[in-house]
Amino acid sequence: MWLRSLFILFLLVLLAGCEKPKLPSPFHASDISVMFTEADFRLTDHNGKTRTLADFRGKVVAVFFGYTHCPDVCPTTLGDLARAMHLLGKDADRVQVLFITVDPERDTPEMLVQYAPAFYPSFLGLYGDAQATAQAAKAFYVAYDKRPTASGYNVDHSVGTFLVDPAGKVRLRAPHAQSADRFADDIRKLLGGA
Numbered sequence: 001m002w003l004r005s006l007f008i009l010f011l012l013v014l015l016a017g018c019e020k021p022k023l024p025s026p027f028h029a030s031d032i033s034v035m036f037t038e039a040d041f042r043l044t045d046h047n048g049k050t051r052t053l054a055d056f057r058g059k060v061v062a063v064f065f066g067y068t069h070c071p072d073v074c075p076t077t078l079g080d081l082a083r084a085m086h087l088l089g090k091d092a093d094r095v096q097v098l099f100i101t102v103d104p105e106r107d108t109p110e111m112l113v114q115y116a117p118a119f120y121p122s123f124l125g126l127y128g129d130a131q132a133t134a135q136a137a138k139a140f141y142v143a144y145d146k147r148p149t150a151s152g153y154n155v156d157h158s159v160g161t162f163l164v165d166p167a168g169k170v171r172l173r174a175p176h177a178q179s180a181d182r183f184a185d186d187i188r189k190l191l192g193g194a
Helices: 002-016 073-094 109-119 130-139 180-191
Strands: 043-045 060-066 095-101 124-127 144-149 152-157 161-164 170-174
Touching (some): 043 130, 060 073, 095 130
Parallel strands (some): 095 124
Antiparallel strands (some): 043 124, 060 161, 144 152, 161 170
16 A cells, blocks of 8 residues: 555656656846735825825836935935936836835925926825825835934945836845846836736
């Protein structure tokens, strides 16, 4: 009896090996779709309008958490996303970049209205109170921590840009310093239904 069970197990292992091989991901960014069943937020944009991720259905959404006083990562990432928008040409109308502040204490609506669109006119800066900010960050597995400095404070935060497909599903996480070309390529694939 055990020999028969062993033979059946052996056959199942052989059949499992006959599966169609999985190709590498077509994306440059990491596919993180299995981590997210549902991610959302309820924040206010720099124009004073309450926003959720559902407001942008039908577009690819790039979500980046940061803060306006960030000396390097935030402006570099937003600059790369702006260059990607230029590379996308007319497809840029089907993309929304959201800059979510992790420093609502300093990042006022007046500051965000100047900051986010300075990189590209359609970019939106989003903010909330401490609780709404924490909830949004938790939904995207983003960590942040206020660190005192001699001149005030900095905010250490997770880096990376989340790309959400037109159906509203979080699909990709681009690492810090992903090139504009790669952003544009991944966004085109998401727009095309990949």
